Amino acid sequence: MSAAQPSDAKRLVTLTVNGLERSGVAEPRTLLVDFLRHELGLTGTHVGCEHGVCGACTVRMDGEPIRACIVLAVQAQGASIETIEGLADGEALHPIQQAFREAHGLQCGFCTPGMVLAVQSLLEENADPSEQEIREYLSGNVCRCTGYVGIVAAVQRAARKLAGAE
Template identity: 60%
Template sequence: MAIENRKVTVTVNGQERSAEVEPRKLLVHYLRDDLGLTGTHIGCDTSQCGACTITVNGDAVKSCTMLAVQADGAEIMTVEGLGTRNELHPMQQSFWEEHGLQCGYCTPGVMMAMIGLLKENPNPSEEEIREGMEGVICRCTGYQFIVSAVQKAAKIMAEANEKNDQKVAASQLVGEGNL
């Protein structure tokens, strides 16, 4: 008896994408094989290493633990959706400047896990960053440069949010005729 494929439609990095997939296909394989988003790495297929971490509806998820059909209708972000070559996301820029990557294999998963952490806790302590990395294994480093990169990214992102809040407040005042 043949397994019938199912259509899966997701929004990945801001773009709607659809494909017919086998119901047992893992999300990591859908992203890599069907959509060509190879920044999401396959490290272990057992949910131990975290190299396949992405965000699904804003939450960090190990994509090897989720079926593609479970993501139908979801908003997904992979490392490819963070920034561009000309305009890096603060997390990418901080990893570059603080030497937060070694071989680079785990880096996309670490970045996406830390994006999830900063969504929940925009100003984490060193201990909270280290706890947030518990699901991601890097075999090349002692994690200190990663921690420094996340601290720097958190600071940059907080400053950007503060500027945006100030712009919104100013535009509301202008809109009300108060300036």
């Protein structure tokens, strides 16, 4: 097998997004978040700081949270990506989304898609997190409106909903 040669040519990227196989074209330098938004038309994932600090672009790759602004689209070849568009079941919000609405876990909503995906991973790993655990896990998702009180309450409410207690 001869070694691959580096190239800046556009290439076809095929991946699974929210359970459906999707394809698009990306330059090697195209960031995954821009590929999702502009090539696949999934604008639910937001672009914030564009250097991996704010967490607005959080999506899930092969079941784990990542920051889509610091992963290249070409690196997601063959991966399974989950975005905010995959959460609701038609008109029915996902329990985490319901909890954010009920507990005022958002105001302007810019950070919310990334926040919700991060919370989904948190609650999969830890079904009943303490306030400290919630704050530590979400420390990489910056919200400039709420002061986080509503977000913490929303995560606790979502945990109860997912446990069938609410």
